Amino acid sequence: MSRNLMLMMRSLETGKQSMASVLARYRMTLIERTKNHLGYPYNLDFEYGALAQLQHFSINNLGDPFIESNYGVHSREFEVGVLDWFARLWELEKNEYWGYITNCGTEGNLHGILVGREVHPDGILYASRDSHYSVFKAARMYRMECEKVDTLVSGEIDCENFKAKLLLHREKPAIINVNIGTTVKGAVDDLDLVIQTLEETGFSHDRFYIHCDGALFGLMMPFVKRAPKVTFKKPIGSVSVSGHKFVGCPMPCGVQITRLEHINALSRNVEYLASRDATIMGSRNGHAPIFLWYTLNKKGYRGFQKEVQKCLRNAHYLKDRLRDAGIGAMLNELSSTVVLERPHDEEFIRKWQLACQGNIAHVVVMPNVTVEKIDKFLNELIAERATWYSDDGKNQSPCVASDIGKENCLCSLHK
């Protein structure tokens, strides 16, 4: 945004006549930025015109979704409808689950880990290095001991290292964050192997709590053939997923599902409330559940399945074309996150809004990322790259073998 527009915004009350023009210009910026976006797992392709009429209301789902409060302008029925849908997806019976619509993936992780800590007050939190930063923030907020576990090159949790760490703290219960799609590499931790590792090291089911951070992939995996299942039939405690990612929503939101028995334990201690206080936030956005309800209803299981397949297809196309062009790239099985070398030019990164870490960047192929958009990105990248790197070996593309594996790197040493 231009410095000029920024100054206008900051000078509140000095330019009332220009509010409309500020908004009109802002809208143009949003259109432009939405068009070029590739780096974050947000489905920017949605149409909620039918819900515009609801913007006139202050919709607030105060407190617990399952307990009516006195504030009447809420959307609890939509919220419970959405929660039922997800509980069914992850195979937890209606009378055995509890959940709520959160403000974002972070709130889901904060809640899941808090429930884990209340179930096991002296438990140690285990999470792989590639876990979302909110997991480590939770450990700090909640004053929990935390063990960072190594990852494989793919980004998955290294269960050998996990085992070694568990053996160091045998006497204390374990609270484990399992990634159903890591933020950077889109790697899916092997839930079955995590459980097997716990069992093999002598942790009975009542001595561990597993929170599954399914921010993006929690909603995609169920529609991928051959994908290992996230289900409450396995000994897990909670699953969270973002609503603004695969579903698509104007503002961040998420879904949190846990076992009712845990929530009863958590809220028993709260004596200062007439209603029970089991959510992290008190006032909650009542519009978000309606957006989610609308899309779930409109697309249905089959609609999501088709979109997931399209994303995976397009992700493979991108990865293949990158490698054809001599650019190192990795695509985890079950994932639509294509990891590639970090582009040399910051301007290029900003234009395509790529999230970067060290030598790598990624493109998350969401339903709004079409083949046309991919082609445009690729053509630009290939053209720019020719100006960044020279054939004489002076300026070379970075080696990304340590990030994505030798077999995926195409630097001068590994190609």
Next chain:
Amino acid sequence: MSRNLMLMMRSLETGKQSMASVLARYRMTLIERTKNHLGYPYNLDFEYGALAQLQHFSINNLGDPFIESNYGVHSREFEVGVLDWFARLWELEKNEYWGYITNCGTEGNLHGILVGREVHPDGILYASRDSHYSVFKAARMYRMECEKVDTLVSGEIDCENFKAKLLLHREKPAIINVNIGTTVKGAVDDLDLVIQTLEETGFSHDRFYIHCDGALFGLMMPFVKRAPKVTFKKPIGSVSVSGHKFVGCPMPCGVQITRLEHINALSRNVEYLASRDATIMGSRNGHAPIFLWYTLNKKGYRGFQKEVQKCLRNAHYLKDRLRDAGIGAMLNELSSTVVLERPHDEEFIRKWQLACQGNIAHVVVMPNVTVEKIDKFLNELIAERATWYSDDGKNQSPCVASDIGKENCLCSLHK
């Protein structure tokens, strides 16, 4: 909402053809419920038609408002504009403050208290019994020692009791939650007296941290003549205020302002966001700052002042008319929250969406609560009361002397 509508909502995917009719019926419910609402401090009177065009965009202010992230579809400029406005209101220089737009009052309290704990890791949290429940939730989440301080009948913190509690824990720093308007009685804690009490018991400024929970009144007080000032010129650490309360907003949100020096101690860099992690939530609703910016710009200081005066005037009118009708009621100076005896009939409470505690209920007079609405409420209450209570003394209205003081009670004993 009818059981029928509820069932339809729960049976996702079985009634696609009826989505439009579900929404139309839901809209009617919202209109009805908005009309009769009195109990919560939400200004339901807003008009954001000019912003409807922005609902097509997934606006997300990831991470820190002052640090550009790679995700381009954000509203940081609006957010910083709003923050600047509030920093000026509470007298903290631009280069000395940090803040962000939160999801609700609870997030503001969670953040303020977390900053306090990071500044004083072994500090004890002091909060009056009438503090919002999120304050005690924070203590539990953060594993902090917490002392509940008594309140006066008005709902204000009892500084005699505060002093006694401070003296018990002289060796540890103090983190204090000061209420700028309590939830139930709208009582404003005496900030100056709190500071004086700390000083008198030997707490130097570097051994305490004050968070001001200004959920509703943080924004009203600056416009009330003779009100004690909330300002960073006093030794306070943070102030939070809700955005969906006095300002009015379709979804909950809030403003958090703190001193930059504290945040530098708290935050960690998050590389893949190209930002630092100093907020509680990661992804953040980018629409909320635009709603706030729009209203601040449209109404300005003078507009707010007028609205505050109208609310206080109408609150006095309601309190006087209640007492004229022989109904016990209390209105704290500086407040627009009228406390009255809890109506006998649950149906009546639900209709007017009154928040209740024990024998008392309250009406929060917001800009959308007109004299006409107050009259309608009063007339209904007086008519219903005649059927609840009889003159023969068999069924009597409850005594509320212990809740709001003998002088405000009009039960058979105290009138």
